[in-house]
Amino acid sequence: MTVLSSRVDVGSDEFAANRAALLELIGRLDEQNALAVAGGGEKYVARHRSRGRLPVRERIELLVDPGSAFLELSALAAYGTEFTLGAAIVTGIGVVSGVECVVIAHDPTVRGGSMNPYTLRKNLRALEIARVNRLPVLYLVESGGADLPTQADLFIPAGRIFHELTALSADGVPSIALVFGSSTAGGAYVPGMSDYAVLVDQQAQVFLGGPPLVKMATGENADAEALGGASMHSRVSGLSDFFAVDERDAIRIGRQIVSRLNWVKAGPAPSRVPRPPRYPADELLGIVSADQRVPFDPRDVLARLVDDSDFDEYKELYGTSLVTGWATLHGYPVGVLANHRGVLFGEEAKKATEFILLANQSNTPLIFLQNTTGYMVGTSYEQAGIIKDGAKMINAVTNSTVPHLTVNMAASFGAGNYGMSGRAYDPRFLFSWPNMRQAVMGAAQLAGVMSIVGKASAANAGREFDAEADERQRQKVERQIESESEAFFMSGKIYDDGIIDPRDTRDALGIALSAAHSARVAGRSGFGVFRM
Structure with missing residues (x-):
């Protein structure tokens, strides 16, 4: 059996804190939706x-x-x-x-x-x-x-x-x-x-x-x-x-x-009778970390999204910060790419590339569950070819022709946004959870980078570095990025197709999958699966 087991302690203080934080954001979402309806x-x-x-x-x-x-x-x-x-x-x-x-x-x-x-x-x-x-x-x-x-x-x-x-x-x-x-x-x-x-x-x-x-x-x-x-x-x-x-x-x-249109869908009908997940969607609220620096296991999310909580994981022991595998959702076969622990290394990029090619060979739509801080940086990773590996993944995402559906679950930073089929890569639908944040990088990291650049610039120019002014600027930049990276700001710019309550994700994806099957569902042909 490939049914996922739940590893969530619904009675823990962490679960309760996560749930309270997300419910507060959902309350804000409800208020904004009411204003829009008015x-x-x-x-x-x-x-x-x-x-x-x-x-x-x-x-x-x-x-x-x-x-x-x-x-x-x-x-x-x-x-x-x-x-x-x-x-x-x-x-x-x-x-x-x-x-x-x-x-x-x-x-x-x-x-x-x-x-x-x-x-x-x-x-x-x-x-x-x-x-x-x-x-x-x-x-x-x-x-x-x-x-x-x-x-x-x-x-x-x-x-x-x-x-x-x-x-x-x-x-x-x-x-x-x-x-x-x-x-x-x-x-x-x-x-x-x-x-x-x-x-x-x-x-x-x-x-x-x-x-x-x-x-x-x-x-x-x-x-x-x-x-x-x-x-x-x-x-x-x-x-x-x-x-x-x-x-x-x-x-x-x-x-x-x-x-009287005599309208006929060009894509296939659901291949299986849908079966609800074995775990309640309400538990998603306690799974998602209130602190974005704390990772959560996307398998716990999938157990509450896919049919019968049945998930056949691909390359489970390789590139473990990206979870990939096969499932059905509302009866439709899907492939899933879901971030775990945020960072994408070279192994994850190569694993994703192979998986996307396999999905195209079998004409299987792909669901991307984003929670990524981007591709790994550092001397050893650059020397190992992280740019080439990331480029392979982005290439595969770009040229894949099966429907892509993306959910921004938490973090969506840097080129990880691109590799996980962000807005610029034309997913058929893209939804955000209200806790989501996306930007070039995290607010503290971006402000810190600007501070380091400022110190280096002062040293190169031979002038004294104003630490107090730098700290004021750093705080200002951090506040700006925090504000501009939040889900509500990004959704206001129509960089997604809407913010959804996490508990509604399964049905939103089900409607989106059904809509995508109004068109022909076919993967890119002309190449086989190649190892990298």
Whole structure:
């Protein structure tokens, strides 16, 4: 049997301290998620309802199949910025008429659903997820267009939205626009470039230039409904494919369109009947170390993630700071690479490279569980070729074509972030736990390096070293890096697809795996497994 045994002492003081620390962070996560759900706040939600319109999340709830899960993505976009948390848009993966779809929905309670730079990043990431995983797109449109004060950061890159929509169509991946309100200027091209467009009577207004712009440009006093209303576009211009009498009717039509897509997944179905882990997910809270300098065994995490806690470890006795092996998760075969004790040595890099090649030979998706301080440094390691070994691992990650799913469990520093399929290496999905930190290196190490460089610079210049000023600068840098490396800050920049409660990791990965199997699942061919 390859079933993992639990080595966790749930009654220990260490377990209790770890659990308390993580619960505090989860409480903070819940508070931030509540702020994102609140959108523009009570005043603007009430005004929106008074106009007979549904809030964005109620629209989504009516759209997705009853009782099904909705995996929201990038919920904390724009965290720590001047913009409203969530960036005036809701994105995620939901099941509509039995089909997994990417949902992109404007929140009109936030500045009329207008787009700021973080809205754009979040929108483009959702479209990228749709493209690489071959997922139909449902756009729930009600937006005043660009947030004009930030237009310099929007105008050029926003054209990518329309590029992605037309590229999806060319690849045979349908997009459906349900237009509930304004869709102006460049936003008019969303229904214009979607495969299907549904417009709501007396609400949808789609035009390149609204009445004020028409007046300025031509002198014409245009009526908004005649210029771009649902009735006009359904009867005259032909932009609208379906005329909806109200919002619920539009959602009904959207669901009906999806039901008639004849959509078939290109990847294989789960190969086994899913069996829950033998240990409760709640115990994950006590396993993760409150102090990032203290390692934890990823096998204890895997015992609470994979089906039946069954894990067939690969090269168990070699390169022991990286755990690799085979399992199933929600019935899908997966390979796992999980950091143990943080540092990646040459042995771990070579072991990872071989394992990734094996996964590609067997068309097996890979899950990366990150908790790494990076590749080992020092004279003996440089002489042993740590750069070459790390490069082999990064090469394998880069060129692997099976789906990658990454979870940042704790530390994610230096090139270890790259080797463990960080954001720059295009994992299909990347989630963070709320205790996660990622940066070039740890805050204390980075501040210390700058201090050493400062001392050397002073010595080389023949000037006296100001120890007091150096200590002030060191503390300032350490505070800055601590703040900028935390999960909430990084998620706000959309460097992940969302922060998740560790207890939800199994289901989040299950939804992501199922979504990834909407596309063909195939490893890179043309090379065999080679020893290094």
